[in-house]
Amino acid sequence: MMKTYHSIFRECMVVQSWSRRHAKGCVLSSPLSSKWNCKMVMVRCQSTEIPRDDRTYYITTPIFYVNASPHIGHLYSAVTADYLHRYKLLRGFKTRFATGTDEHGLKIQQAADAASQDPQSFCTEVSQRFKHLFQSCNISYTDYIRTTELRHRCAVEHFWTVLQSKGFIYKGNYEGWYSTQDESFLTLSQVGDAKDSSGKAVKISLESGHKVEWMKEDNYMFRLSEFQSQLRDWLEGNPRAVQPERFHRIVLQWLQEDLPDFSVSRQTKRLWWGIPVPGDPDQIIYVWLDALVNYLTVAGYPDKHSQWWSSVHHVVGKDILKFHAIYWPAFLLAANLPLPQTIHVHSHWTVGGKKMSKSLGNVVDPLERSQRFTTDGMRYFLLRQGVPDTDCDYDDDKVVKLLNAELTDSLGGLLNRCTATSLNPTQVYPYFCINSFPTRCAGGQEGRAAAEDYHMLDSVYALPAVVEQHYESMHVYKALEAISGCVRQTNGFVQRHTPWKLNRADSEDQKWLETILHVSLECLRIYGTLLQPIVPEIADKLLSRLGVKQDEKSWAALDFLAKYQGKQCPFEGRTLGPDTGVLFNRLERPNAEKGSSKKNKKPAKFQS
Ligand code: MSP
Numbered sequence: 216m217m218k219t220y221h222s223i224f225r226e227c228m229v230v231q232s233w234s235r236r237h238a239k240g241c242v243l244s245s246p247l248s249s250k251w252n253c254k255m256v257m258v259r260c261q262s263t264e265i266p267r268d269d270r271t272y273y274i275t276t277p278i279f280y281v282n283a284s285p286h287i288g289h290l291y292s293a294v295t296a297d298y299l300h301r302y303k304l305l306r307g308f309k310t311r312f313a314t315g316t317d318e319h320g321l322k323i324q325q326a327a328d329a330a331s332q333d334p335q336s337f338c339t340e341v342s343q344r345f346k347h348l349f350q351s352c353n354i355s356y357t358d359y360i361r362t363t364e365l366r367h368r369c370a371v372e373h374f375w376t377v378l379q380s381k382g383f384i385y386k387g388n389y390e391g392w393y394s395t396q397d398e399s400f401l402t403l404s405q406v407g408d409a410k411d412s413s414g415k416a417v418k419i420s421l422e423s424g425h426k427v428e429w430m431k432e433d434n435y436m437f438r439l440s441e442f443q444s445q446l447r448d449w450l451e452g453n454p455r456a457v458q459p460e461r462f463h464r465i466v467l468q469w470l471q472e473d474l475p476d477f478s479v480s481r482q483t484k485r486l487w488w489g490i491p492v493p494g495d496p497d498q499i500i501y502v503w504l505d506a507l508v509n510y511l512t513v514a515g516y517p518d519k520h521s522q523w524w525s526s527v528h529h530v531v532g533k534d535i536l537k538f539h540a541i542y543w544p545a546f547l548l549a550a551n552l553p554l555p556q557t558i559h560v561h562s563h564w565t566v567g568g569k570k571m572s573k574s575l576g577n578v579v580d581p582l583e584r585s586q587r588f589t590t591d592g593m594r595y596f597l598l599r600q601g602v603p604d605t606d607c608d609y610d611d612d613k614v615v616k617l618l619n620a621e622l623t624d625s626l627g628g629l630l631n632r633c634t635a636t637s638l639n640p641t642q643v644y645p646y647f648c649i650n651s652f653p654t655r656c657a658g659g660q661e662g663r664a665a666a667e668d669y670h671m672l673d674s675v676y677a678l679p680a681v682v683e684q685h686y687e688s689m690h691v692y693k694a695l696e697a698i699s700g701c702v703r704q705t706n707g708f709v710q711r712h713t714p715w716k717l718n719r720a721d722s723e724d725q726k727w728l729e730t731i732l733h734v735s736l737e738c739l740r741i742y743g744t745l746l747q748p749i750v751p752e753i754a755d756k757l758l759s760r761l762g763v764k765q766d767e768k769s770w771a772a773l774d775f776l777a778k779y780q781g782k783q784c785p786f787e788g789r790t791l792g793p794d795t796g797v798l799f800n801r802l803e804r805p806n807a808e809k810g811s812s813k814k815n816k817k818p819a820k821f822q823s
Contacts, residue, residue, distance in 0.1 A: 272308040273523040274300050275510050277531050278317040278360065281341035282326035285348050286571055287609055288532065288564045290581035291597050295561055295689065296530040297354045298598060301748035302686050304355075305770045311523055313513040314349060315360035316342040320502030321395045321481070324488035334488045338363055348582050352590050353751055358513045362505055370512040371505050372493045374550060378437070379493075383549040387436040389478040392418065396425035397534075398502045400477055423534070424570075434498055435480040442545040443474045449544060449554055457540050458689060459603050462533065462560040466540040474541070479504050507543045511552075521553075528557040536560055559689050561603045568608055579609055588802060591750035592618045598691040598749055611805040619801055622753065625702045626742065627798035629709070630757060633735040634791060638714055638728070644736060644762055644786040645729035647778035652730050654779060663727050665711065668734075671704040672776065675738050679773050682745050695749065698742055705738040733787070736761055737776045740786070744773055753799060759792040 276296040279289055293314060300312040317323075318338040327337035342361055349356060360367060378384045392401040401420055406427055409419045418427050447470045450456055450463065457463040480498040483491065489499035508516075514523040531539045536558070544554050563570070566577040585593040596614045599621070601607055632638070639645065653662040655669060678701055685694035714731045717724040743757040747768065758768055766772070767785070777784045 270308055271522060271526045272303040273311045273514065273527045275527065275529050276314040277535060278315045278362065278506055278509050279345050280322065281316050281318050281338050282322050284341065285345050285581055287579040287581045287584065288571065290348065290352060291561065291564060291601060292530060292532055293349055293354045294352065294594050294597050295559070298691060298748040299530070300355055301751065305747060307769065307771065311358065312356045313358040313360060313510065314354065314356045315509060316345055317506045318342065318361055318363045319489040319505050320398050321486045322398060324486060325395070335363065351582060352585050352594065360509050360513050362509060367509060367512045368490050370516045371490050371500060371508045373517040374508050374511065375500060376493055377550045378546065381549060383438045384435050384479060388433045389436070390431040392427040393430040394420045394423065394425045394427045397423050401427055432482050434478050434482065435492060436476045437479045439474045439476050439545050442548050443470060445548050446470055446541060446544055455557065457558045457560060459560065461604050462536055466536065469537065469541060503538055503542065504546065507538065507546065525553050527555050528559065529555050530559045530561070533560055533562050561601065562606045564609045565606055566609050588614055588618065591753045595622060595750050599695045600692065602692055603689050615802045615804050618799065621699055622799035623801045625699065625706060629702060629706050629735065630739055630760065630798050632709060633732050633739065634760060639732060642791045644789045644791060645732040646787050647733040647784065648726040648730045649778065651727040652734065652779065667711065668708055671708050674701050674704055675741055675775055678741060679745065686748070691749070698745060701738065702742060705735055709735055734776065741773060741775050744768055756794065756798060760794055762786065762789045762791050
């Protein structure tokens with residue numbers, strides 16, 4: 216449905232603004248006269264030129280609507296931001312990671328009404344469900360924000376006052392289509408005809424399919440039209456501001472069209488569940504303006520915030536790109552605040568090829584699935600199968616097949632083989648023998664390594680850079696594909712040299728056996744280190760089994776196969792970790808026939 220976006224601003228909403236001329240060019244002088252507002256206009260302005268600290272990193276998820284329980288798509292947004300956060304920590308950044316819930320607006324007010332609950336306790340209950348899910352799934356957030364918190368209200372009021380004092384908010388009236396489900400204004404070209412469940416003709420949003428209503432009311436307008444060329448300059452000058460590139464192009468395309476001013480408040484008599492406009496209790500601040508400011512609230516706004524604000528990165532789903540790549544930067548430009556460093560966009564999960572919805576009964580519960588497939592299992596699946604550029608279909612059977620193949624058999628099997636007491640009775644990190652595996656340049660020296668073994672070393676030496684590139688650009692599936700390919704190569708290496716057939720009584724065979732195991736454990740150490748942002752528990756288990764200490768788990772400590780490069784290896788001779796348990800238990804196929812259960816089957820044993 217993204218294609219409908221290009222015409223988003225084509226047809227203007229019917230806007231009559233009595234104050235347009237009056238407020239134009241009114242920069243930094245307050246048009247407000249009340250005592251309250253005067254006090255609030257003592258703002259701390261930020262320059263967009265603030266130098267940024269390249270070692271700080273502030274990542275955010277969208278804040279989640281509390282009108283319904285979390286589903287798998289929400290977990291995907293959170294897991295995506297989480298892996299970026301963990302990855303930056305591994306790279307030695309000073310980080311902050313915010314998530315939370317979006318609790319104001321008409322749709323929440325209506326959901327609370329429908330549940331016969333007061334909105335505050337309704338929000339608290341659902342917000343708690345999101346928090347519980349994120350804690351259960353190891354989402355390593357540092358801040359959990361709720362828009363009903365006082366600190367957020369102060370930030371929103373302040374932000375509003377700054378915008379108004381600079382003349383970017385003016386009183387006008389709005390007439391046009393509004394979708395409550397999307398909390399979004401729509402142009403005529405974004406609206407189509409449909410029938411509701413009782414066969415009545417209704418208007419719907421072509422993009423989301425949600426019902427829209429005609430809205431006509433006096434409210435406050437934001438001068439979006441003033442920011443068109445600045446937004447274009449920003450995007451053209453920062454080709455990586457919106458990623459993947461496909462979405463960057465979409466935003467630039469939107470900016471070819473006119474950007475009409477839009478309404479940033481609602482009348483309190485229609486919507487009371489929100490933050491009142493400072494100095495005008497008859498109006499409530501538009502829920503998207505309110506929600507977007509959460510990112511600033513967490514950074515400390517309106518007090519000291521520039522340290523974090525200058526390194527902010529947002530993760531968003533494609534459905535909310537317009538709000539983050541057009542409205543939000545325009546608000547920030549109006550407030551003279553720096554723009555986000557990156558907007559990472561992801562596509563959606565469908566189920567059975569369809570959008571998840573209660574009425575279709577195809578909503579996938581992420582908590583139940585992460586209990587069934589384990590937290591790391593769900594994280595691995597979502598990040599391995601999720602493609603930011605296109606939608607993906609969720610299927611339980613696919614989860615089981617993928618996890619059994621890549622985590623149980625391939626990775627778990629490799630660890631199991633190379634640490635088994637049958638091959639490694641002393642349970643120490645084995646020694647590498649350069650004569651058995653000579654460097655390529657050691658001309659004439661005959662070792663036992665084959666050409667494919669050298670190819671494998673090349674792949675593993677190159678792996679951290681490949682993974683880095685894909686982690687940075689949110690193409691995690693490509694990073695995991697590369698790791699998985701290397702794991703396969705390492706399994707092939709062991710398989711090729713059949714170490715269990717070597718004669719331990721022969722000192723040359725023994726050295727070669729140890730070398731095979733040393734190389735394999737070094738490979739596993741690299742895979743474990745690189746996988747930490749994706750499957751933190753599994754990676755931790757793997758690295759602990761190899762005897763890797765906490766301060767040896769960082770990206771900087773990777774240093775693959777030091778002995779092969781003539782350096783010291785700190786791991787050689789070290790006792791392996793005591794946990795000999797299975798790395799990832801085999802999962803049972805959903806609806807698997809009785810009798811063919813593989814529940815208790817151990818990870819694949821080495822086939823000799
Ligand atoms: N409250 C707004 C965001 C405000 S941010 C200032 C909102 N909330 S949401 O709960 O509807 O969506 C939160 C996130 O979940 C968005 O990134 C959205 O794209 C994502 N997803 C919702 N459904 C999804 C799928 N089916 N698949 C993947 N992600 C999806 O929008």
